[in-house]
Amino acid sequence: MNSSSDPEDNDATIIRPSAATAPVPDEAVPAVKAGGPAAPGAPPASLDRLDGGNALPVGSRQGEFEVIRVLGEGGFGIVYLARDHALERTVALKEYMPAALALRGDSSQVRVRSERHRDTFEAGLKSFINEAKLLAQFDHPSLVKVYRFWEANGTAFMVMPFVEGKTLKETLKEMPEPPREAWLMDMLASLTEALLVLHGEHCYHRDIAPDNIILVAGSGRPLLLDFGAARRVIGDMTQALTVILKPGYAPIEQYAEVPSMKQGPWTDVYALAAVVYCAITGRTPPPSVGRIVKDDYVPLAQQGEVTKGRYSERLVKAVDRALQVLPDQRTQSMAEFREDLGLVGHYAPKPGQMATLIQAPAAAAPTPAAVKPVSRGPLWLGLGLAGLVAASAAAWFATRPAAPAEPAAAAPAAVPAVAPAPATAQAEPVARDLPSQFRSLVARHSDGFDVLAQAERTSLRIDHDELRFSVSASREGYVYVLLAGPDGSLVQLYPNDKAKNNHIGAGETLRLPGASWPLKASDPPGPEHFFVLVAAEPRSFAPWSTEKEPSYGFLTLPAQGPVGGTAPGASSWLLGQPDCGHPNCAADYGAAVFSVEAVR
Incomplete structure (x- = not known):
């Protein structure tokens, strides 16, 4: 699909494109002077300075981080692929480097080009550090995670996960036709949840655009890149609006904030709606600053040749409302935008549909019916017991039947939805992805039955870190923990044979896993x-279990739902079967979801 050309965002990103890396625009790369003999203190011959002049040499070290190569170099920063020798993992290392204001000498020290640039450089540096601090506070699968940051060599660095994928901009260009609504809704479900997390702390992204959204390779999970705060500060101080703003995506209040047009959640709503508009029509909305004089915006509702039979009236109306040029006439919050889209806790796309469209892989040969594929198993493997016990658990994880081959596409929710929308009838059996079903159940929890579940760490090193999380509830009940693996598998982790007493008191905090069943991150x-369920009375998942792990007693559950049980796509079976010992078991429950990421 052809899309209009957007101003390139020269702020470097933390991704490695799946395809060949596109060249960085010339204006983003400072000129490199050919010189004579190396100056004293120049890097040794074994440390090759990378193209671009300002990049750190390959093999150089910043603390425990060794530079492997450059991932991206733009006008305001450089991102390196680096090796963390302390934790033995590969990371993305981002350095503040505004090429127009500063340069690197023969050593690793960064200095301003001229003293007249110092105030601007320092303001950008401060903003870079503040952004790192801000991102480090948040934890959502669709937000960039910052592991650590520091100042050194006259500049600053931040360390982030190394993620592979393509930008949404690249993906849309490669599509032969506009994406289907289900694909867009899957992406919006994750992005709007991530923005709800930000907005809940009165923080706003203010730089949402297709080239600032990455679709993670394999899963298709959308990831919002960093906010470009240093770029905005520098652009503001130099009155370079073309540096700060992206026409078509930036709402009018970003051009000149006046008392009647403050920035707020509605600012991100506009930009995200503009992304959807571009995906549907192949072009950006008219620049908002021009719309104030003469509004040439053509609502989607008036573009029947584009939307008819492909996009619902609900989606069309939601986008048109969110793109009102005046802030007070626009959708006011991300929660309101989600409600307009029908994303209040119930939307669930087919597993893998985003990943399939993004990667467009060749069709695999059908698996013979007589050959049953073997699953890679979920992330967690209980360790810390005798070798025989660990081996039997490992064997169970490695040999249990596989779930459907399609990967789950939706990212996990960090913010529970407010209320469920009416369920729509399915014309055919559709297996909703498990994270979406979890969120749907959280949204339908009983009034006054609040549950909080939180992981101690959300990024865990494989073969190093153990999972630890806490559960608390406003009412007493019985705790059940289900785990959805990356392959679509589903396991009941708790209660189990090592921990059968799953009662929790009102206001009590339960810390899991217990000492008798530690869980360490693995491939x-x-x-x-x-999915953490707290039920008012005991429930059981045993009737639907297809297998039981012999050491800990984890139950394998049918990810597609019980055969011949509930209606296709229904998720109520994930609440278990009443098992209270009398016919009138209380149906009240509370629930919460959380996610962790295993990294090498």
């Missing part, structure tokens, strides 16, 4: 989604 890397 494959990727996201794991946890």
Whole structure:
């Protein structure tokens, strides 16, 4: 699909494109002077300075981080692929480097080009550090995670996960036709949840555009890149609006904030709606600053040749409302935008549909019916017991039947939805992805039955870190923990044979796993989604179990739902079967979801 050309965002990103890396625009790369003999203190011959002049040499070290190569170099920063020798993992190392204001000498020290640039350089540096601090506070699969940051060599660095994927901009260009609504809704489900997390702390992204959204290779999970805060500060101080703003995506209040047009959640709503508009029509909305004089915006509702038979009236109306040029006439919050889209806790796309469209892989040969594929198993493997016990658990994880081959596409929710929308009838059996079903159940929890579940760490090193999380509830009940693996598998982790007493008191905090069943991160890397149910009375998942792990007693459950049980796509079976010992078991429950990421 052809899309209009957007101003390139020269702020470097933390991704490695799946395809060949596109060249960086010339204006983003400072000129490199050919010189004579190396100056004293120049890097040794074994440390090759990378193309671009300002990049750190390959093999150089910043603390425990060794530079492997450049991932991206733009006008305001450089991102390196680096090796963390302390934790033995590969990371993305981002350095503040505004090429127009500063340069690197023969050593690793960064200095301003001229003293007249110092105030601007320092303001950008401060903003870079503040952005790192901000991102480090948040934890959502669709937000960039910052592991650590520091100042050194006259500049600053931040360390982030190394993620592979393509930008949404690249993906849309490669599509032969506009994406289907289900694909867009899957992406929006994750992005709007991530923005809800930000907005809940009165933080706003203010730089949402297709080239600032990455679709993670394999899963298709959308990831919002860093906010470009240093770029905005520098652009503001130099009155370079073309540096700060992206026409078509930036709402009018970003051009000149006046008392009647403050920035807020509605600012991100506009930009995200503009992304959807571009995906549907192949062009950006008219620049908002021009719309104030003469509004040439053509609502989607008036573009029947584009939308008819492909996009619902609900989606069309939601986008048109969110793109109102005046802030007070626009959708006011991300929660309101989600409600307009029908994303209040119930939307669930088919597993893998985003990943399939993004990667467009060749069709695999059908698996013979007589050959049953073997699953890679979920992330967690209980360790710390005798070797025989660990071996039997490992064997169970490695040999249990596989779930459907399509990967789950939706990212986990960090913010529970407010209320469920009416369920729509399915014309055919559709297996909703498990994270979406989890969120749907959280949204339908009983009034006054609040549950909080939180992981101690959300990024865990494979073969190093153990899972630890806490559960608390406003009412007493019985705790059940389900794990959805990256391959679509589903396991009941708790209660189990090592921990059968799953009662929790009102206001009590339960810390899991217990000492008798530790869980350590293991291959494959990727996201794991946890559903924590607290039921007023005991329930059981045993009737639907297809297998029981012999050491800990974890139950394997049918990810597609019980055969011949509930209606296709229904998720109520994930609440278990009443098992209270009398016919009138209380149906009240509370629930929460959380996710962790296993990294090498």
